[in-house]
Amino acid sequence: MIYSLVGYYSLILGLIIGLSLFYFSYKNFNNSNVLDTKILSFTFLQLFFVVISFLCLIFSFVISDFSNVTVFNNSHTTKPLFYKISGTWGNHEGSLLLWLLVLTLFIFIFLVRTKNQPVKYKILTLVFQQIIIVGFFLFLIKTSNPFNYIFPIPTEGLGLNPILQDPALAIHPPILYLGYVGSSIIFSSVLAATSLKIISTSWASHIKKWILISWIFLTLGILLGSIWAYYELGWGGFWFWDPVENVSLMPWLALTTLLHCILVLEKKSILTSWVIILSIAVFTLSMCGTFLVRSGILNSVHTFANDPERGLFILVFLFILIFLSILIFFFFHKDNDRKSYSFFWLSKETSILINNWFMMYFLSVVLIGTVYPIFLDVISSQKISVGPPFYHKLIIPFLIPFLLMMAIGPKLKWIKSQLEDKIYLIFFLIISILLAFLVLKNFNQNILINTILISSALYLFFITLRDFFVKKYKNISQNIAHFGFSLLILSILFNNIFASEIITNLKVGETFENSKTKIVFESVDQKKEKNYNAIIANFSISNLNGEEDRFSPELRIYNQPVIATSEADIKTTLMSDKFIVINLVQNQDFFNVRYQVKPFMLWIWLSVILISFAGIVSFLQKRS
């Protein structure tokens, strides 16, 4: 009760401070050369109030205060404490409060940490960020107040969807949001820098840190979501090209491109238009992500609660922001770098530019695949869905030159470069092709596109691997990232090509046998837990080599809300994952059994971790 009250009024106070900050910024912007301390303390105060509000919501969840609608809808007394807390951001209202928290946190850190930049720039960044913050305050208070009352007070809550009661998903939203919302700082400061015309190399290295932070968290956030989907959704896949996944991939693609552009800007002071447009795009796509997921427009396997009014608000807000940024781009941005615009075709600049075009292509494929069904539904009310074949067909062929470029591009020098002493480049290419051919030949998998794809991924792999040993490498983070990417593509490819799957329906005591695998369904146990009842099925699975594994996948029936979930049993080893999941069809004795062997599963996760590690290395590196 009291927490809801405090939380709500903290939000109002935060909003008022946000509005007052416009006034202080205006005064400070015209009069002084030092940052007004009032601005700093008010920004801190705003952060403070949002934190208070957020803590109040967490407390409401912890003590199960069901007078609060949000708590009532998403919590239950029997839920473990950990999931009570994570339930705070597992719902729409709480997750928006988290957005707001990150928004205010980032602008505060930005103001404190930014040095050697003009005061006007700091103030203007604050103003743009406050526009976003105030927008979100209004959105939160108006359409999705997390502190609404319910009367009479219910004695028990509705519970959190059990599929969300999971450690990976508990930390997935905060991490992902740090990435999403981190892009707001990039957006604000790019707009500020454009308006003041101070885009330069030193500005680039300052903003690079922020891009990296956002990029690292976004990468890790996507990874966590993917791992969760892998073991919780019971399909054994890690990426379904589902709209909700796509909306997180799109800002990632734009952000990665931006990261490459900013490197060029840092060194050569060109590609400024790219940087501006991409920064705007990243934030817009992040906002779109929130809009599409929360508005219920998307028809997705991951469906969350939704409400059209909210969608409309975000949409209008989004259009205002886009309009504002385009206005600033056109009126303030003058391309002042015509002096050195011509660079030789064989140079680092060119290769990064080519990289940009590739990334934009991937981005547009994902965008079209995600948006087209919505579009068609609106104009012709035809219901369609776009599946994985669409993406595979359009992305895979272009991945080949992309991978080759990733190997060769970093070898080139700025401005102009020759490839004379680079015989090893060709040498490795031949080795890669031979190796790919051999591997696939051995496993009777003679698909041309696979061979080429594996060759190019192997090529990148070898080239980057060689660089770890050969040079006193200046750009270690780039090398780790590209190496990680080659590893990722290789793991995904091998994972797809060599995966095997058995789907069958079995009764207790029955045995399934084919030429390679024998599945014995031994017995069924029952288990009672505080918040669910479980059926545990015991399997023993043996393969040709006589290796035998015991599996106990579960079928859980949660009590609040009453939902059945399958808990897969996964045996992870370095080289492959064995994955089994069961399901019970209503009123039948048969269990639906799905057994998969997935090679290199672990490597997919590891390579993504490696990629984000490269980001961390780059973040910690001092500017040479």
Next chain:
Amino acid sequence: MYGRKVKLRFLFIIIILITLILTTFLILKSLEENVVYFQSPSEIKSLTEIDKSKIRVGGMVKKNSISINSNEVNFIITDFKNEINVTYSGAVPNLFAEEKGVVAEGFLKDRNFFSATKILAKHDENYMPPEVKEALGEK
């Protein structure tokens, strides 16, 4: 005549245009091939010819219609006006049950038989795919 710079720029614009057109064409082309349409049992009944392409059928699983053996699951999807028999061999999602909404993806054999390759999972028991909702005529 024109300077070298103008010519170069002209060439550049043409290349970009061609790439754009090619990309758009490629994307649209494969969209056309890979799009999956959604249909209700009633819509299927009124089809004049059976299409060979992949579609989705959505509706309710009819009561007492599920039967299962070691390699197949059979059930009936209904929108309370018409129904269609579905055979499926594969993994079923958690929330697959009689008198619940379902979306099946696969191929039509004829107007009464549908062979599913995938049954879509939903996270939420109260959730009904918008398509199913519409097919059932409640908004």
